[in-house]
Amino acid sequence: MTHSSLGITLLGSTGSIGCSTLDVLARHPERFHVVALTGFSQLDVLFGQCCRFKPLFAVVGGAASAQILRARVLDAGLATEVLHGEAALEMVASLPETHAVMAAIVGAAGLRPAMAAARAGKRVMLANKESLVVAGALFMQAVRESGAALLPVDSEHNAIFQSLPAGFDGDMAAAGVEKLVLTASGGPFRQMAAADLAHVTPAQACAHPNWSMGRKISVDSATLMNKGLELIEAHWLFNMPAADIEVVVHPQSVIHSMVRYRDGSVIAQLGAPDMRTPIAYALSWPERINAGVERLDFLKLGALTFEAPCLARFPCLGLAYQALASGGDATCVLNAANEVAVAAFLAGKLSFNGIAHEVEAALAALDLSASTSIDGLMARDAETRRFVEARMRL
Numbered sequence: 001m002t003h004s005s006l007g008i009t010l011l012g013s014t015g016s017i018g019c020s021t022l023d024v025l026a027r028h029p030e031r032f033h034v035v036a037l038t039g040f041s042q043l044d045v046l047f048g049q050c051c052r053f054k055p056l057f058a059v060v061g062g063a064a065s066a067q068i069l070r071a072r073v074l075d076a077g078l079a080t081e082v083l084h085g086e087a088a089l090e091m092v093a094s095l096p097e098t099h100a101v102m103a104a105i106v107g108a109a110g111l112r113p114a115m116a117a118a119r120a121g122k123r124v125m126l127a128n129k130e131s132l133v134v135a136g137a138l139f140m141q142a143v144r145e146s147g148a149a150l151l152p153v154d155s156e157h158n159a160i161f162q163s164l165p166a167g168f169d170g171d172m173a174a175a176g177v178e179k180l181v182l183t184a185s186g187g188p189f190r191q192m193a194a195a196d197l198a199h200v201t202p203a204q205a206c207a208h209p210n211w212s213m214g215r216k217i218s219v220d221s222a223t224l225m226n227k228g229l230e231l232i233e234a235h236w237l238f239n240m241p242a243a244d245i246e247v248v249v250h251p252q253s254v255i256h257s258m259v260r261y262r263d264g265s266v267i268a269q270l271g272a273p274d275m276r277t278p279i280a281y282a283l284s285w286p287e288r289i290n291a292g293v294e295r296l297d298f299l300k301l302g303a304l305t306f307e308a309p310c311l312a313r314f315p316c317l318g319l320a321y322q323a324l325a326s327g328g329d330a331t332c333v334l335n336a337a338n339e340v341a342v343a344a345f346l347a348g349k350l351s352f353n354g355i356a357h358e359v360e361a362a363l364a365a366l367d368l369s370a371s372t373s374i375d376g377l378m379a380r381d382a383e384t385r386r387f388v389e390a391r392m393r394l
């Protein structure tokens, strides 16, 4: 570790984004060091990461897991302090030793620790899009008030960030921006007939054609809810109305998203579908570092194609537009209902099409008026989970 080495906290280090982040960090040992790692239940993976990266802190979900990991860490002669629970996640997200926080916990569970990083004025590298879907207004307010740097890791938003003018200050009109264009792979069922969608399995849904990701976001990609969550994420990150955010299906996942300017120019960011590119950019911005990513070979690629998303077969995208237009807590309800429904689908207890039905039912039945605090939003989240769980027991 050199004097100028930057301390990094990784929330969700055992997941897909977490492991890709460690891969990039390991390529630059002179530039970064790991301050804290967090996982939930994959203790073997977390222990291996502790041995390799020697963090000051490791955080797990429960007390029993903490006890097991603590014993192994001691046994291995490591100085890592093992903690558990949400307060510990918030603590390691705001440590003075930490310069930047990778927010890569999946779902609304990632909100409070990501908020803690934002409030502490860290560089927040945001993979956890659900934070903005649940609490966009409060999250962006915390970023503004603390002076935190918010760097999008989601590949689409990272692409848009890269396609905006250098030194962009948030004023889209002044920058001549007309629209944002989110690209979508279309997922594994892009060409499947509506009748067949009723019978798809979790294994089929998780077999994404271009990206290797965690199971929840893989299902979200298959239903197009992922693009809906990204629409809401883009709205908050870039302060753009939904009407100025287009979604276009681009099955090759080479163009990661685009910005349309008023002179007719379209600026796009291209690259191999590998999350290490946006992760590296979030880590090193405004500089660029090696990410270990394969280079694009245009001659091998051949054609890049585009088509419209099918809202009839994939109603989740339409529900996300609807929730964003409703405002208030609608996007919090959308997210919580989706999380419960996706977990049920992955457990074999709900059909693929049932996911959209549950989200639609929650949006129709629940109070969507705006909460003014994170506690209020978490209460709405819990109420939504109870509602959908009760419906699925019928």
Ligand code: NAD
Binding pocket: 011, 012, 013, 014, 015, 016, 017, 018, 038, 039, 040, 041, 042, 061, 103, 104, 105, 106, 107, 109, 127, 128, 129, 130, 153, 154, 155, 211, 212, 213, 214, 215, 216, 217, 275
């Ligand atoms: P994953 O399931 O592979 O990993 C999730 C991580 O969160 C794990 O480290 C797990 O231990 C931790 N975790 C899960 N539940 C937790 C809880 N209740 N409390 C604390 N920690 C918990 O997920 P992923 O694919 O790495 O995705 C992480 C986030 O990044 C998601 O919000 C996803 O939408 C976003 N994202 C992922 C990708 C991708 O390519 N994987 C791309 C863009 C955005």
Ligand code: MG
Binding pocket: 154, 155, 156, 230
């Ligand atoms: Mg994405």
